[in-house]
Amino acid sequence: MKRTLVILSVVSVLLAAGASWFIYQTLVGSQPRPGAPAQAATQPSVQTVNGETVVVVATDVQRASHIDVAPLAVAAIQPENTAYATVVDLQPLFDLRNRLAAARADYDTLRAQAGNSHAQYERSRVLFEDDRNVSQKSLQDARAAMQGDQAKLQSAEAAQSGLDATMRQQFGDALASAAMAPASDLFQRLLAGRAVVLRVTLPAGYSGAPPERIKVDAPDGQPVAAQKLSASPQGDPAVQGNPYFYAAGRALPVGMHTAAHVPASNRNVSALVIPEPAVIWYGGQLWVYVRTAPDRFTRRYVPDAASSDQGFVVTDGFHAGDEVVMHGAQLLLSQELRPQGIATACKDPPECDD
Known part of the structure; x- marks a missing residue:
């Protein structure tokens, strides 16, 4: 009996000692070590304030992530x-140009031919009138050749004028003139596809x-x-x-x-312009992050923004002086869309090395 009581006493003491050690480790081990950073306090978080999603980022995290902002200002722009x-499709222009070039070449040939036949007729006429040194039939043949060549020349001129008119009717004066200019830089670039x-x-x-x-x-x-x-x-x-x-x-x-x-x-007007680096695409729409407090950012929709050389022109939803995120907007979007309530801290240091 005594031996049983002694064994039970020893077991009770051991259990009490083990429970005390567990409680000590739980209380003491859960306290942060001196000098250890408070990671939970510096991690970005997402909140909903007055129906708006707000990304909360501490100022030191902003500096480490290179999140920079700039105030919106009114700029002078040219309305558009x-x-x-x-x-x-310029293939019809190229075809007309080739046809017109061929028609012009035919016209030049027929004009030279008509000039020769006219000169031949004049020589025959002079000889015929000078004591009939040529026969009347030769004179008539020369007149017929001259008239035929002149008719061909008129036909070639009409064809050339028709092609030129067709080209100008379809492509305007500037393109038609460039197409037929001997050394047109514009037409050469069009031909080369540049x-x-x-x-x-x-x-x-x-x-x-x-x-x-x-x-x-x-x-x-x-x-x-x-x-x-x-x-x-x-x-x-x-x-x-x-x-x-x-x-x-x-x-x-x-x-x-x-x-x-x-x-x-031609005159400039004043308008509020969002710089292009501040704008991000999400869901097929334009968005901008605005810093509403030293550690708070809100994503705003950019409505019906007209682009200009200086950025996106906006008429409502923004005010002069609003601080928009110029660098780091994608980081804020990733944080906003990140599933909340999922622990990501590594609890077992050996596993952090994997």
Whole structure:
């Protein structure tokens, strides 16, 4: 009996000692070590304030992540209109140019032939009148040859004029003149595919003369400068407005439909402009992060923004002085879209080395 009590006493003491050690390790081990950084306090978080999603990032984390902001300011810009543009198929122009060149060559040949036959007729006439040194039949044959050559020359001239008129009716004076110029740099670039012609339909209410230079959107989204050539004799039946030909110094797909940015006037106006580096794409829309507090950022939609050389012009939703994120917006978007409530800290140091 005594031996059993002794064994039970020893076991009880051991259990009590083990429980005390476990409690000590739990309380003491859960306390942060002196000098250890408080990681939970510095990790970015996402909150919802007044229906808006707010990304909270401590100032030291902002510096470490290179998140920079800049205030919005009013800038002087030139207003723009958006016009409809189509890349023109120039193969008919090349064909007409070849046909017109052949017609001109035929015309020059027939003109020389008509000149010779006219001279021959004049010689025969003089000889016939000078005591009939040639027969009347020779004179008649010379007259018939001269009249036939003149008829052929008139026909060649009519064919040449018709081709020239067809070319100008389809492609305007500037392209027609360039096509037939002996050393036209524009036409050589068009032949080599280093330039294209666009038919730009200015809005019906567009006031003033068409601008000499505009910009069009390329398939990769980059703006391409275009120079005015002339008015387009033919318009797009699907678009109402005033069509003009513009030449762009870049290869673009034939038949491509794109947008042209046409200056609305020659004077500048003041507008609020968001710099292009501040804008990010998400869900097919433009967004900007605005710093609403030293450690808080809110994503705002950029509505109906018209692009300019300086950035995106906005009329509402933003105010002068708003601090927009210039660098690090993608990091904020990633943090905002990151699933919340999932622990990512490594609890077992040996596993952190994997």
